[in-house]
Amino acid sequence: MCLSPQVDLVAGTAISIFAFDALRNNPNIRTLPIAVLPTLFAIHTFTSAFVWLGQNGDVSNSVESVATDMYIYIAFVGLPIIVPIATWLIEPPGWRRFSLAILSLTGLLVGGIFWQNIAAGKSSVVAGERYIDFHVEGVPFQVSVLYIVVTCGAMLLSGSKPLFYWGMLNVLAVAFLSYRLSHSLPSLWCFWAACTSGFISWFIRSPEAKQASILQTSMDRAPISADSLEQ
Numbered sequence: 001m002c003l004s005p006q007v008d009l010v011a012g013t014a015i016s017i018f019a020f021d022a023l024r025n026n027p028n029i030r031t032l033p034i035a036v037l038p039t040l041f042a043i044h045t046f047t048s049a050f051v052w053l054g055q056n057g058d059v060s061n062s063v064e065s066v067a068t069d070m071y072i073y074i075a076f077v078g079l080p081i082i083v084p085i086a087t088w089l090i091e092p093p094g095w096r097r098f099s100l101a102i103l104s105l106t107g108l109l110v111g112g113i114f115w116q117n118i119a120a121g122k123s124s125v126v127a128g129e130r131y132i133d134f135h136v137e138g139v140p141f142q143v144s145v146l147y148i149v150v151t152c153g154a155m156l157l158s159g160s161k162p163l164f165y166w167g168m169l170n171v172l173a174v175a176f177l178s179y180r181l182s183h184s185l186p187s188l189w190c191f192w193a194a195c196t197s198g199f200i201s202w203f204i205r206s207p208e209a210k211q212a213s214i215l216q217t218s219m220d221r222a223p224i225s226a227d228s229l230e231q
Helices: 005-024 029-055 061-089 095-119 141-153 161-182 189-205 207-221 226-230
Strands: 123-127 132-136
Touching: 005 029, 005 189, 029 061, 029 123, 029 132, 029 189, 061 095, 061 123, 061 132, 061 141, 095 132, 095 141, 141 161, 161 189, 161 207, 189 207
Parallel strands: none
Antiparallel strands: 123 132
C-alpha cells in the first residue's frame, strides 16, 4: 500500500512497465518465477488503490472486499512461497542451494498457515490518514518471524552478488518502512515495490541471469554418477 490511491495507481503503472520488460527478456523457465515478481507487485499495488477507493467510499463494498482479499493473499501467502523458490531455482548446486530448498519448504509452510487463517476470516484492514495496515490474526509469533526470514532472507543466501546486495538493501528498506508504519507515518511501500521491480528487470537482462539459466539447463541434462552423488 502507499499513501493514496493516486500514488498507488502511478506506482502500479511504473511497476507494470518493469513487469513487461522482465517477462519479455526472461531467458529460461528457471528464471521465470523471479521474472514474475514485478507482475505480482503490479497487481498488489493496483489492488491497494482499490482498497483505498473502497475506504473512501468511491467503489462498492464488494469491489473493496475482492481487492482486500487479493492484497492479503498476495502479501501473506504468495510472497513467502514465491520469493525463496525463485531464488532457489537459479542457485547452482552447493550448500546455498540446499539451504534455499529448506527455506522454500519453510515458505510453503508459512504461506499455508497464513492461508488457513485468512480463509477462516481472521484478516483485517485498518485505514489511517496516509496508510492502510493489513493484519492476519491468530498466526503464532514464530510463524510471523519465519515470514520475515523467508521473504527477506532468501536473497541473502544467494551466491549471486547482485541478489545478495539487493537482499541486504531490502532488509534495511523493510525495517525503515515498518518503522514508519508503526509510527503511523505515510506509507511508501509502493515506491519500494517499484524499486525492487526495476532491479529485477535489470537482473533478468544481466549476464548473471543468463548464466544461471545455462548452468541449470546443463545441470538438468548432466547424467547422475557415483561421484556426483558423493558430492
